[in-house]
Amino acid sequence: MIIVMKQGASPSQIQAIKEEIEGLGLSPFIEAGSERTIIGVVGDDRAVQLDHFYTLRGVEKVIPILKPYKLVSREFQPNGTQISVKGQVIGGKKIQVIAGPCAIESPDQLRMAAHAVKKAGVTIMRASAFKPRTSPYDFQGTGKEGLKWLKEIGDEEELVTETEVMDPRDVGMVGSYADILRVGARNMQNFDLLKEVGQINKPVVLKNGLASTMKEFLLAAEYIMSQGNKNVILCYRGIRSFETAIRFPLDIGMIPLLKKETHLPVIIDPSHSMGRPDIVPEASCGMIAAGADGLLVDVHCHPDEALCDGKQALQPEHFYPMMENLRKIAVAIGREL
Ligand code: PEP
Ligand code: MN
Numbered sequence: 589m590i591i592v593m594k595q596g597a598s599p600s601q602i603q604a605i606k607e608e609i610e611g612l613g614l615s616p617f618i619e620a621g622s623e624r625t626i627i628g629v630v631g632d633d634r635a636v637q638l639d640h641f642y643t644l645r646g647v648e649k650v651i652p653i654l655k656p657y658k659l660v661s662r663e664f665q666p667n668g669t670q671i672s673v674k675g676q677v678i679g680g681k682k683i684q685v686i687a688g689p690c691a692i693e694s695p696d697q698l699r700m701a702a703h704a705v706k707k708a709g710v711t712i713m714r715a716s717a718f719k720p721r722t723s724p725y726d727f728q729g730t731g732k733e734g735l736k737w738l739k740e741i742g743d744e745e746e747l748v749t750e751t752e753v754m755d756p757r758d759v760g761m762v763g764s765y766a767d768i769l770r771v772g773a774r775n776m777q778n779f780d781l782l783k784e785v786g787q788i789n790k791p792v793v794l795k796n797g798l799a800s801t802m803k804e805f806l807l808a809a810e811y812i813m814s815q816g817n818k819n820v821i822l823c824y825r826g827i828r829s830f831e832t833a834i835r836f837p838l839d840i841g842m843i844p845l846l847k848k849e850t851h852l853p854v855i856i857d858p859s860h861s862m863g864r865p866d867i868v869p870e871a872s873c874g875m876i877a878a879g880a881d882g883l884l885v886d887v888h889c890h891p892d893e894a895l896c897d898g899k900q901a902l903q904p905e906h907f908y909p910m911m912e913n914l915r916k917i918a919v920a921i922g923r924e925l
Contacts, residue, residue, distance in 0.1 A: 589629045589633050589636070589638060589641075589650055589651060589652050589653055589654075590626060590627070590628050590629070590650075590651040590653065591605060591626070591627040591629065591641055591647055591649075591650055591651075592624065592626055592647075592648045592649040592650075592651070593605070593624050593625040593626070593627065593646050593647060593648060594624065594646050594647065594648040595623055595624050595648075597624070597625060597646035597647075598646065601644075601645050601646030602618065602625055602627070602646065604644065604645070604646075605627055605641070605644060605646070605647065606618065606627065608641075608644065609627070609629050612633070612636055613631065614629050614630060614631035614633055614636070615629070615630040615631060616628070616629060616630075617629075617630060624648070632654065633652075633654060634654055634656060634658060638650045638652055655849075656803065656807060657803075657806045657807050657809070657810040658810065659810055659813040659814060659818075660806050660809045660810050660813055660820070660849075660850045660851070660852055661806075661849065661850060661851075662848065662849060662850055662851045664851075665851040666851070667851060668847075668851050668853070669818070669851045669852050669853060670853070671791050671819045671821060671853060673712075673748055673767050673768060673790075673791055674748050674767060676711050676712055676748050678712075678791070678821055678853045678855070678881060678882060679821070679852070679853030679881050680881075681922075681923050681924055682923065682924050682925065683876055683880070683881065683882055683883075683914065683918045683923055683924070683925040684711070684712055684855070684881065684882035684883075685708075685709075685710055685712075685882060685883045685885060685911065685914065685925065686710070686712040686713070686714045686750050686793075686855070686882060686883065686884045686885070687705040687708070687710045687712075687713065687714060687883075687884075687885040687886075687887045687907065688701050688702065688705055688710075688713040688714040688715040688750075688886075688887055689701045689714075689715050689886065689887065689888045689894070689901065690715075690716065690719075690859075690886045690888070690894070690896045690897035690900075690901065691715070691716050691717075691719050691727065691729055691730075691734075691894070691895055691896040691897070692715045692716060692717045692729070692730050692734035692735075692737060692738055692751075693730065693734075693894070693895050693896075694730075694737075695737045695740075695741065697888075697889070697890075697893075698715055698734075698737050698738065698741050699741050699744075700889045701713075701715070701887060701888060701889055702741050702742070702744075702745045702747055703745065704887060704889055704904040704907070705747075705887055705904075705907070706745050706746075706747060707904070707908075708904070708907055708908050708911045709911060709925070710747070710911075711747060711748060712747065712748040712749070712750055712767075712768070713742060713745075713747040713748070713749055713750065714750045714751070714770075714884055714885075714886075715734075715738055715749070715750075715751060716729060716734075716751050716752040716770075717729050717730050717731055717732070717733075717734030717735045717738065717751060717752075717762075718731065718751075718752050718753065718754045718755075718758070718762075719752070719896055720752070720754055720772050720774045720775065721896070726896070727895040727896055729896075732761065735751065735761075735762060735765035735766065736765065738751060738765060738766060739765045739766070742766075742767070748767045748768065749765075749766045749767050749768065750766065750767065750768040750769075750770060750793060750884075751765075751766040751768075751769065751770060752769075752770040752771075752772050753769045753770065753771065753781070753785065754772070754775060754781070755781070756778075756780045756781045756783075756784040759781070759784045759785055759787075759788060760788070763788050763790050766790075767790065767791075768790060768791045768792070768793060768821075769785055769788070769790055769791070769792050769793070770792070770793040770794075770795065770823075771785060771792060771793070771794045771795065771808075772795050773795045773796060773797050773798050773825055773860075774797070774798070776794065776795060776796060776797035776800055776804075776805065776808045777797060777800070777804070777808060779811060782794075782808055782811035782812050782815075783811060783812075783815050785812055785817065786811060786812040786813065786814065786815025786816060786817045787815050787816060787817065788817060789817065789819070790817075790819065791819040791820075791821055792812055792817060792819060792820050792821065793821045793822075793823045793855070793884070794808060794809055794812065794820055794821070794822055794823065795823045795824075795825050795857065796822075796823070796824055796825060796827065797827075798827060798828050798836065799827060799828050800827070802842065802845065802846065802849070805822070805824075806849065806850060809822060809850070809852060820852050821852065821853045821854075821855060821881075822846060822850065822852050822853065822854045822855070823854075823855045823856070823857055823884055824838065824842050824843070824846065824854065824855075824856050824857070825838070825856070825857035825860045825861050825884075826838035826857075826860070826861035834861065834862055834863060835860065835861060835862060835863025835864075835900070836860060836861045836863070837861070838856070838858075838861040838862075838871075840874055840875065840878050843856065843875060843878040843879050843880050844878060844879050847879050853881040853882070854879075854880055854881055855880060855881055855882035855883060855884055856872075856875040856880045856882075856883055856884070857883070857884040857885075858871045858872045858875060858883060858885060859884070859885050859886035859897070859900045859901065859902070860886070860897075860900065862900065863899070863900050864899065864900055865886075865891070865900055865901060865902045865903070865906065868885065868900075868902055868910070869902075869906065869909070869910035869913065872885070872910060872914060873913055873914060873917055876914050876917050876918060876921075876925075877917050877920075877921060879921075883914075885902060885907070886900055886901040886902065887901060887902050887903075887904065887907050888901035888902075888903070889903065889904060891903060911925070
């Protein structure tokens, strides 16, 4: 960081800052200009409370130089992380389209969806038993019972399974039924949940919060990694904006930006972002072309009967041609699907 002293800061104030920096095990470099003094701090100061320096006399401004996140950053690890689960790799050459129903409703509904996505070439199925609903009167999910169906049908169809966990106390239990755990948008800053999934050795899909910045998103991933779990997959699902025509607008620039900032795999959720199925296929093509490592897509065989998010789910008949188009784009950019 760089500390800019106020105009006319006294030598004793400058000395006090110098001693403070040395006390933290860091080295100060003092540059006395004609108008004001600037103090450069050399060393890894990520753990230092920058705000503390604002409380010291004579300090005008504190400018951080290092990024606040470390383990997730590409500076720290230049090579992209590849996450393997049951023979499937996320973050490798293959684009992973994780697809399935938003919610697990019944064994029949899940079985039908599993069959449909498998037929399209999908190897990882999404489906949630725990649903974070805005209204307490909406369908809340089928809970543990639903997870049992997920395990059974995942095994039957030989699909890797991905599902949401909402409560830190359920992490072990959910992990005993599913291959990949998901922390949803509404829990991106549930720090106890982040710490808990950081202590298991299963991959975790982390979605960005509805109104979070990229920095907050990456710091949430840092929480998980700092607990030891290095298998984090970032899922960008758009954010709230003044624009309501799209449910959660998603800036395509976030894809190359996240890929530059972090070595973690980056997947995109076009369904929860677009909020309507008719524009999901075209938007998905753009997302893959922009460098996403995969997608998280809602597919339901009977959206009109869905208990959650039927409005945005793709029917298999629209999902199949979308997969064909994605395959062509994947090949064109030197990847596969
Ligand atoms: C979901 O993927 O099922 C979901 C609830 O999405 P989000 O957390 O992004 O709203
Ligand atoms: Mn949903």
